[in-house]
Amino acid sequence: MLPRRETTLHLLLTHPDGVRVARHTLTVDTRTYYGANVTEAAHAAGLPVRLLRRLSFTPLGEEGGVVRAETVWHVHADALPSGLV
Numbered sequence: 001m002l003p004r005r006e007t008t009l010h011l012l013l014t015h016p017d018g019v020r021v022a023r024h025t026l027t028v029d030t031r032t033y034y035g036a037n038v039t040e041a042a043h044a045a046g047l048p049v050r051l052l053r054r055l056s057f058t059p060l061g062e063e064g065g066v067v068r069a070e071t072v073w074h075v076h077a078d079a080l081p082s083g084l085v
Contacts, residue, residue: 003062007032008070011042013049013077022080032071033057042075049075 006029013022026045030037035051042049052074060068 004066005029005031006066006068008068009038009041010070010072011038011047011049012055012072012074013047013080014052014074015077015080020080022077032069032073035073038073038075047075047077047081048079049077052076 006027009026009028009032011024011026013024015021024042024045024047026041028037028041030041032038032041035054039049039051055072055074056070057072058070060070062068
């Protein structure tokens with residue numbers, strides 16, 4: 001059986017006006033390599049986005065049977081949800 005996966009996914013959202021930005025962090029149990037599952041996770045969190053580029057990926061190793069990682073993605077959002085900073 002493969003170890004479980006836990007990725008802390010930091011999304012940096014940019015509005016098309018280039019002025020407004022926001023940040024949102026969520027945790028997923030799927031891979032996010034090459035953008036896989038990033039937009040799906042954002043959509044599930046109520047954030048309709050389009051992928052721009054990965055800014056960082058940090059593997060954190062395995063702990064307690066869980067493979068952990070942290071990644072930051074720059075994404076495009078047509079609208080920024082209220083309450084995001």
